[in-house]
Amino acid sequence: MAAPDRTSAGSLAGKVAVVTGGASGIGRATAFLFAEEGAAVTVADVDAVQAQQTVQTIIDRGSRALYVRTDVTSDEACQNAITRTIEEFSYLDVLFNNAGIIHRTSVPNTAEADWDRVMAVNVKGVYLMSKYAIPVMARGGSIINTGSGWGLVGGHDAAPYCASKGAVVQLTRAMAIDHGAQGLRVNCVCPGDTDTPLLAQEAEQLGINEQTFRAQAAVRPIGRVGRPDDVARAVLYLASEASEFVTGATLVVDGGGLAGQAP
Ligand SMILES: NC(=O)c1ccc[n+]([C@@H]2O[C@H](COP(=O)([O-])OP(=O)(O)OC[C@H]3O[C@@H](n4cnc5c(N)ncnc54)[C@H](O)[C@@H]3O)[C@@H](O)[C@H]2O)c1
Numbered sequence: 001m002a003a004p005d006r007t008s009a010g011s012l013a014g015k016v017a018v019v020t021g022g023a024s025g026i027g028r029a030t031a032f033l034f035a036e037e038g039a040a041v042t043v044a045d046v047d048a049v050q051a052q053q054t055v056q057t058i059i060d061r062g063s064r065a066l067y068v069r070t071d072v073t074s075d076e077a078c079q080n081a082i083t084r085t086i087e088e089f090s091y092l093d094v095l096f097n098n099a100g101i102i103h104r105t106s107v108p109n110t111a112e113a114d115w116d117r118v119m120a121v122n123v124k125g126v127y128l129m130s131k132y133a134i135p136v137m138a139r140g141g142s143i144i145n146t147g148s149g150w151g152l153v154g155g156h157d158a159a160p161y162c163a164s165k166g167a168v169v170q171l172t173r174a175m176a177i178d179h180g181a182q183g184l185r186v187n188c189v190c191p192g193d194t195d196t197p198l199l200a201q202e203a204e205q206l207g208i209n210e211q212t213f214r215a216q217a218a219v220r221p222i223g224r225v226g227r228p229d230d231v232a233r234a235v236l237y238l239a240s241e242a243s244e245f246v247t248g249a250t251l252v253v254d255g256g257g258l259a260g261q262a263p
Contacts, residue, residue, distance in 0.1 A: 011037045011236065011242065012034055012037040012038045012039035012094070012236075012239060013037070015039045015040075015091075015093040015239075016040045016041075016093050017031075017039045017092075017096065017239065018044055018095050018096065019041060019096045020096065020098050020129060021044075021045055021100060022045055022051060022054050023043065023046075023047040023051035024050055025196030025197060026098060026146065026196060027043075027098040027099065028050075029228035030231070031054050032054070033236050034094070034096075035058040035061065036061070039093075040063070040065065040089045041064070042067075042084070042089070043068070044068050044072070044078075044099075044129070045099065051069075054067075066088050068085070072097075074128075078131070082129070082132040083132075091136075091138070092133055094143075094144070095142075095144070096146075097125065097126040097130065098144075099121060100121060100122045101118060101198075103118045104206050107159045109157075110159060114160065118163075119163070122165065123164050123171065140182065140183025140184055140185075141183070141185075142184070143175065143186045143187075144189055145189075146168070146191070147250060148161070148191060149190055149254050149257055150162045151190055152190060152250065153258060157206065169188050172187060172188040176247040185243070185247035186247055187238045187243070187246060187249045187250070187251065188249070188251070189234050189238065189251050191230075191254060192217075192226055192252070192257040193226060193254075194226035194227065195226065196228055199213070199214070220255045220256050221255060221256030221257075221259060222255030223255070230255075231253050
């Protein structure tokens, strides 16, 4: 039996989206949700095996998807991801700049190579993907960058990561100003601790037992860490016309973690 055509209904019906970091965690959940909502999705990621799984799942569910191996720190790779998307799907409407890495160290304990790597993936990657996407987003559209609660407040032993996510918040605002007139909105989603492989990496980098780390991370008004779907639904809002008057904004999705001190 032919798979149902899911591209004619939903809040992203007929749209084309690129999701960086779509092989895992928040990116994968968002790629699935975008596809469910009618978008054709390009998954741009360095992890070929997991990214292919994301793409195959979307196709098996009756939507269109493409994998383009992409290291977002490479100018050439970013250009290729956008070019391949246009070749395959003709348009680009939504770019989710989500690929990111964590590095938990203070300034004196940060090796220069680690500093450069975090800034390259988390910040330069947003710049490079956007550089090639913006000129082809001819129908207008939406760019969503993944910041972090730690783009808005500081955190301990996370200097390069905090610096990179603060830069993403400001880059978002600058892009929103430059491209509003061409019908392009640019916003930032700022997740709190979310249950993805990145969370386990954090615990490992800090030398903390993963269960202990998760329990500590759950101490927030909603009383749990985030799920990738929590963030994906916020990203869908920013991608869709439901947010047509929202640009340059930071949307915090953290179960109240940044809301303030509990008594
Ligand atoms: N999980 C959290 O607690 C949390 C909190 C705040 C912000 N974030 C941010 O959310 C985003 C997604 O993280 P996640 O938690 O889903 O992590 P994740 O590790 O599950 O996924 C990250 C993805 O990015 C990909 N990636 C890494 N380097 C890349 C590169 N150079 N080029 C292309 N792809 C690359 C990985 O292969 C992976 O698929 C990141 O920007 C992260 O900083 C996560």
